[in-house]
Amino acid sequence: MNEISRDRLESQREEREQAETEKEQVYSEFDDEMKTLQEQIDSLTQENEALRAENAGLHSKFGEMDKRPALVMGDEEDLYPGEIKELVLSVLADKLERRVAKRSRRSEVFSNLIKKNDYQGVYRKKKSEIQRILKNYTIMDAKTRKALQDFGFRIEEDGKHYRLTYFGDDRYKTTVAKTPSDARAGKNIAHYIEQTMM
Secondary structure, eight states, X not given: OOHXXXXXXXXXXXXXXXXXXXXXXXXXXXXXXXXXXXXXXXXXXXXHHHHHHHHHHHHHXXXXXTSOOSSOOOSXXXXXXXXXXXXXXXXXXXXXXXXXXXXXXXXXXXXXXXXXXXOOOHHHHHHHHHHHHHTTOSSOOHHHHHHHHHXXXXXXXXXXXXXXXXXXXXXXXXXXXXXXXXXTHHHHXXXXXXXXXX
């Protein structure tokens, strides 16, 4: 074998080795890219599953939105727990009792709302209670004062009167004489409280 042939063979061997090295580098880079892409796929799959779960939850809530409440709360806040609901239901109950024809659509709707909202008749109980407290009012004795405070009144002296403020809300107040001259004073005050504060 002559010198030129040997050089040629050596050159071809070096070219093959260089091609093999380049091939291994390409495979190595390809493997790294594949691993990176697989990690991205795994991450996106997890994100997709989380979004599916969130979507299912939103669909469930959206389905519940079809069951909207009959009423939406306004800006007024309860003076005592459940007050506003009881006031609304008491109006429905009174209307149902007095002015709604039996077996009518109104009767069915009002009855259903009253039943489904667990109406307790708190207004009627409170009405009876304030009438009892003030029925024979002649003086603000300790028993009457405590009963009115338990009912929700703040009591303050104001000259010849007591100022009663319902649950501390200045929109709902009245006065009672320290020594009323009218025998019906207590009943009149109770009626005023029923009409304006309850």
